[in-house]
Amino acid sequence: MLQIKNIHASIEGKEILKGINLKVNAGEVHAIMGPNGSGKSTLAQVLAGRQEYEVTKGEVIYNNKDLLSLSPEDRAREGIFLAFQYPIEIPGVSNTNLLKTALNEIRKYNGQEELDAMEFLALLKSKMKLVEMDQSLLNRAVNEGFSGGEKKRNEILQMAVLEPKLAILDETDSGLDIDALRIVASGVNKLRSEDRAIIVVTHYQRLLNYIVPDFVHVLYNGRIVKSGTKELALELEEKGYDWLKDQKELVMN
Amino acid sequence: MSTEVNQIEELANKEYKYGFVSDIEAESFPSGLDEDIIRQLSEIKKEPEFMLEWRLKAYKHWLTMEEPNWANIKYPPIDYQAISYYSAPKKKPAKKNLDEVDPELLRTYEKLGISLEEQKVLSGVAVDAVFDSVSVATTFKSKLAELGIIFCSMSDAIQNHPELVKKYLGSVVPYTDNFFATLNSAVFSDGSFVYIPKGVRCPMELSTYFRINAANTGQFERTLIIADEGAYVSYLEGCTAPMRDENQLHAAVVELVALDNAQIKYSTVQNWYPGDKNGIGGIYNFVTKRGACRGVNSKISWTQVETGSAITWKYPSCLLIGDNSIGEFYSVAVTNNFQQADTGTKMIHMGKNTRSTIISKGISAGKSNNSYRGQVKIIKRADNARNFSQCDSLLIGDKCGAHTFPYLDINNPSAQIEHEATTSKIGEDQIFYLNQRGISTEDAIGMIVNGYCKEVFKELPMEFAVEAQKLLSVSLEGSVG
Numbered sequence: 001m002l003q004i005k006n007i008h009a010s011i012e013g014k015e016i017l018k019g020i021n022l023k024v025n026a027g028e029v030h031a032i033m034g035p036n037g038s039g040k041s042t043l044a045q046v047l048a049g050r051q052e053y054e055v056t057k058g059e060v061i062y063n064n065k066d067l068l069s070l071s072p073e074d075r076a077r078e079g080i081f082l083a084f085q086y087p088i089e090i091p092g093v094s095n096t097n098l099l100k101t102a103l104n105e106i107r108k109y110n111g112q113e114e115l116d117a118m119e120f121l122a123l124l125k126s127k128m129k130l131v132e133m134d135q136s137l138l139n140r141a142v143n144e145g146f147s148g149g150e151k152k153r154n155e156i157l158q159m160a161v162l163e164p165k166l167a168i169l170d171e172t173d174s175g176l177d178i179d180a181l182r183i184v185a186s187g188v189n190k191l192r193s194e195d196r197a198i199i200v201v202t203h204y205q206r207l208l209n210y211i212v213p214d215f216v217h218v219l220y221n222g223r224i225v226k227s228g229t230k231e232l233a234l235e236l237e238e239k240g241y242d243w244l245k246d247q248k249e250l251v252m253n
Numbered sequence: 254m255s256t257e258v259n260q261i262e263e264l265a266n267k268e269y270k271y272g273f274v275s276d277i278e279a280e281s282f283p284s285g286l287d288e289d290i291i292r293q294l295s296e297i298k299k300e301p302e303f304m305l306e307w308r309l310k311a312y313k314h315w316l317t318m319e320e321p322n323w324a325n326i327k328y329p330p331i332d333y334q335a336i337s338y339y340s341a342p343k344k345k346p347a348k349k350n351l352d353e354v355d356p357e358l359l360r361t362y363e364k365l366g367i368s369l370e371e372q373k374v375l376s377g378v379a380v381d382a383v384f385d386s387v388s389v390a391t392t393f394k395s396k397l398a399e400l401g402i403i404f405c406s407m408s409d410a411i412q413n414h415p416e417l418v419k420k421y422l423g424s425v426v427p428y429t430d431n432f433f434a435t436l437n438s439a440v441f442s443d444g445s446f447v448y449i450p451k452g453v454r455c456p457m458e459l460s461t462y463f464r465i466n467a468a469n470t471g472q473f474e475r476t477l478i479i480a481d482e483g484a485y486v487s488y489l490e491g492c493t494a495p496m497r498d499e500n501q502l503h504a505a506v507v508e509l510v511a512l513d514n515a516q517i518k519y520s521t522v523q524n525w526y527p528g529d530k531n532g533i534g535g536i537y538n539f540v541t542k543r544g545a546c547r548g549v550n551s552k553i554s555w556t557q558v559e560t561g562s563a564i565t566w567k568y569p570s571c572l573l574i575g576d577n578s579i580g581e582f583y584s585v586a587v588t589n590n591f592q593q594a595d596t597g598t599k600m601i602h603m604g605k606n607t608r609s610t611i612i613s614k615g616i617s618a619g620k621s622n623n624s625y626r627g628q629v630k631i632i633k634r635a636d637n638a639r640n641f642s643q644c645d646s647l648l649i650g651d652k653c654g655a656h657t658f659p660y661l662d663i664n665n666p667s668a669q670i671e672h673e674a675t676t677s678k679i680g681e682d683q684i685f686y687l688n689q690r691g692i693s694t695e696d697a698i699g700m701i702v703n704g705y706c707k708e709v710f711k712e713l714p715m716e717f718a719v720e721a722q723k724l725l726s727v728s729l730e731g732s733v734g
Binding site: 048049050051052071072073075076077081082084087088090091092093097098101102103105106109141158162 | 681682683687689692703
């Protein structure tokens with residue numbers, strides 16, 4: 001589904017990603033871990049198409065398409081979803097309005113019929129159960145005055161409604177207490193499926209107790225320095241990221 | 254619901270088309286203004302003597318006045334002797350079909366969701382009388398007549414209801430008021446007149462909703478609305494479709510009078526031609542709008558969505574004379590390219606326990622300039638007056654300007670005044686967030702801006718609000734690279 005080949009990316013002339021290679025198949029869950037500043041969020045943003053990051057080298061093939069040549073909205077319409085680390089507030093725009101517009105844009109792009117208000121509301125109600133979200137949040141402005149937990153749950157609700165092929169969860173666990181974390185993780189787990197790939201970007205192993213990945217990759221200083229299965233996450237938890245410095249040298253040599 | 258509203262709109266359109274246009278066959282006057290011109294104008298319109306006298310007084314006063322220059326707008330000097338102050342409605346040669354119409358204009362109509370038939374009418378294509386439904390129009394008219402409501406053109410009112418015109422015309426905006434209002438008093442061509450009798454609640458939105466506006470509205474419109482004791486009326490002015498007009502200067506006057514326990518809600522969507530992307534052309538819109546809450550417990554609400562005109566100079570105001578009277582002003586003013594807007598309100602608290610609310614949302618894009626100018630005045634005897642003002646500015650891009658000029662003049666210690674002001678920019682991160690949900694940048698800006706204006710749009714009648722939202726998106730098209 002997704003093949004990242006030797007991606008280099010920089011912001012304001014500073015290189016953050018220094019040659020990332022990664023292959024993700026449908027149905028798989030990949031965790032990308034790494035210390036602060038290692039480039040995890042940059043990778044997520046580059047895949048979603050954030051303009052501030054300049055891709056200087058490499059390519060990304062997504063469902064046989066050259067992903068980097070697509071606009072951010074077309075990437076979304078092709079089935080890429082980014083759950084933001086810091087979901088953005090949009091005053092005066094109701095959550096429902098955003099979701100309905102987004103879903104219909106995606107449907108239109110894919111040659112499907114747009115849903116009318118009634119059909120959409122029915123769909124929305126069924127998805128809300130996934131994240132145990134309160135009805136009242138739907139009529140509130142997007143993320144405005146939401147608690148940290150509500151914002152993250154809202155991201156997962158959007159994912160549930162938009163049904164992406166590839167979901168990238170950027171630090172979805174940050175700022176969540178244990179109850180919220182459990183709700184969010186269980187929402188994500190219900191969305192795991194054979195045709196959907198999920199990339200979980202996280203600093204801590206904690207989330208991976210709930211969302212169990214098929215593969216774990218460790219990002220360090222702009223490169224993937226180690227890949228493995230879920231046991232790798234536990235090893236990291238135990239040894240911390242310092243241990244990787246030696247690994248990095250191994251890679252360099 | 255919406256079909257019902259549509260019907261009413263169509264009716265209103267009919268009403269304007271067939272009911273309001275004065276049937277005058279005359280050539281245009283030569284350009285220039287003097288007493289003779291005013292006499293001729295009054296004669297053609299078969300006005301009673303008092304009207305002519307009033308016009309002449311205004312004209313003489315106007316000669317002593319100077320064009321104001323305090324607003325934050327720039328424009329080349331206007332040559333008032335180069336304007337023709339009367340012209341018969343012109344018949345433009347009809348186009349055969351839409352293929353002959355500027356495709357840019359058609360694209361805009363499409364975005365506004367205007368039906369094909371209406372597009373034809375708007376762009377001057379010959380149409381069959383598809384909208385003509387005399388029976389419906391008659392029902393509408395007779396329903397209003399049954400209730401004693403007078404809704405007609407100003408010319409008709411001067412002829413048929415001179416006592417009301419004499420009593421109220423100029424009673425809120427006197428002929429000496431300001432340069433543009435005084436000019437209007439001398440030369441106004443036509444406009445609307447509404448009288449709602451005691452205790453009557455007007456059952457429908459009255460409107461000059463002349464989307465299908467065959468006739469010229471004229472450069473100098475005059476509107477007068479009177480709500481007698483306990484009456485209620487909601488009046489819609491304007492047009493969401495882009496209006497082309499060869500007259501560059503527009504100087505309208507609107508006067509509202511609310512007597513005891515009466516309520517007037519006045520909504521405007523203004524979308525005159527703003528000029529092109531390089532700032533060439535466009536309407537100069539110098540408008541004086543004022544309402545007098547003359548009676549106790551009376552209420553006047555102004556809601557305006559201003560997206561058009563090269564220059565907007567407009568301050569819909571309320572004189573809160575009656576005790577417990579309420580004034581409201583809800584405004585969205587959008588400027589793009591080289592447009593300039595200096596707009597706001599005046600709330601003059603004169604009665605006891607009077608209240609006013611001001612919500613102003615300015616949006617500037619391109620190289621435009623957008624100013625809010627508002628005055629809250631509380632006179633000495635106006636005990637317990639309250640005002641809340643909120644003035645927000647939204648900037649799109651970094652070449653536009655937003656300015657806020659609030660004036661407070663408080664002469665009574667019991668007054669409670671709150672003023673909030675914010676300036677913000679549409680964030681790249683907001684746009685990216687919506688892009689990432691599959692929404693294009695253009696739609697994202699439309700969505701963000703409409704969200705920002707929500708407090709004002711919710712004051713508009715529903716059908717109007719929907720169109721205003723679309724209009725906003727169209728006005729801001731191309732504002733972000």
